[in-house]
Amino acid sequence: MTVTPPFDAPPSRSFGRRPFLCRLSALGLLAAFGRTAAAGDLPSGLEGTEVGHVLFDPEGGGILEQGAADRPFIPASVAKLPTVAAALALLGPDHRFTTSLLGTGPLRDGVLEGDLILQGGGDPSLATEGLQSLLDALRATGLRQVAGRFLHASGPLPELPEIDSGQPWAAPYNTGVGGLSVNYNRALLVWRPAAGGPPRPELLSVADAARLPLDSVAVRPVPAGGPFPVLPDGVDRWLAAPPGGEAAARWLPVARPGLAAASLLRRLAAAGGLPLPTPQMAPQMAPQMASQAGGVADGAAVLATLDSPPLAELARRLLRHSNNLSAEVIGLAAARRLDGTVATLERSAALLQGMLTRKPLEGGGWAGLRLANHSGLGTGSRATPRQMAALLRAGGPALWELLPGEEDGKALPPGVHAKSGTLAYVKGLAGLLTAASGRRLGFVLFIADAGRRAALDAALDRRVTTAPPEAQGWALRARAVQAGMLDRWVSTY
Incomplete structure (x- = not known):
């Protein structure tokens, strides 16, 4: 029995559609976007946008590049990574x-x-x-x-x-x-x-x-x-x-x-x-x-x-299709192993967060990290690039092997396996890439316009299900910055 889960979201004021992008042939332009984003000089149309990133060794944890690594961002569906990491640890990959x-x-x-x-x-x-x-x-x-x-x-x-x-x-x-x-x-x-x-x-x-x-x-x-x-x-x-x-x-x-x-x-x-x-x-x-x-x-x-099916297969589908229901149910089941009475998503997510953050984190530490639920839906969650990198590392190979890539229909370069997250004026991607040298590296990349995101939240009308056109244009530009940085990392290392 195979039922394809629905993707996270069509356009909305709170959760915008992942824009479809044709493959861009101007790799030089994209690489330039990657360089300017890393330097804080973003292309036209992204004024007010912030970029935070960490490029690291997934085995040893050493950092090769970082920028705004301790600035909190809305992780969107990238928050599904710690959910899966915790569930695999608490329930086991063979759990049914x-x-x-x-x-x-x-x-x-x-x-x-x-x-x-x-x-x-x-x-x-x-x-x-x-x-x-x-x-x-x-x-x-x-x-x-x-x-x-x-x-x-x-x-x-x-x-x-x-x-x-x-x-x-x-x-x-x-x-x-x-x-x-x-x-x-x-x-x-x-x-x-x-x-x-x-x-x-x-x-x-x-x-x-x-x-x-x-x-x-x-x-x-x-x-x-x-x-x-x-x-x-x-x-x-x-x-x-x-x-x-x-x-x-x-x-x-x-x-x-x-x-x-x-x-x-x-x-x-x-x-x-x-x-x-x-x-x-x-x-x-x-x-x-x-x-x-x-x-x-x-x-x-x-x-x-x-x-x-076993949890490992459910988690693979969850990360590929980014289905919110699957993340919440799996996260709740995992949290019930820690507290059999937990009855809200917020409390459940906090329990898993506590389990994953027992070890101290060098640099900015765990201060400010907040997982509001298990799917990343909404704007209540916060994570810095450094924190998300540590959570990705905590999942280890059991999580890494489940990350989707180009072969799963994702618009990612060859050799990149990652979980994306998208809201209006929020873009995130975290996972592993294989550089031109053959080296395997971990990365976290967050792009967000906090001001325009906050303005959307303040004007929320629950009757409206479509994102404003300007948010969709922003998403296209942010996606180009993301592609440029990935291309530069792959070619440089």
């Missing part, structure tokens, strides 16, 4: 997350005399195909009817409605988070033609196997012509205008991932001849009880299970 179907009563003559429970185990890759596999295993037990309730539970992890409250409401990368998630917690809004009337909206859960209606999320059509085509109308309830000249389909975040997974499983079960009651949240997993680690599994019999 288990999704289960449980029964609270005996199974007699095909009837479950009790409740059926769909319990998550933190698998960020669970998809429609996995739910179908669970149902196939359930049928193999002989179950044909459920006398009790159909419940869903987030298992050992809390369920949260969104990652960062500073994002647009309709941002598909700012999904709900929980131990029970499906199809990356996104819904596809499509408009179906209707005979003799306006098109009607429908929300689908999308996987490789099928696109199925998502019964837990609803949309109500409103007249076209307003400035905001999609607005929230409650939790997993939307107001949407017909697309008009815009694309006829768009992604939306799912805020109640456990209910979405249970609703999808119920639909699949019905198609296979197994009617299930309307899903309900298990009482023990109500919001006020979300910090309880035990969930509802105690005393229930296991009827079917599904294991995720």
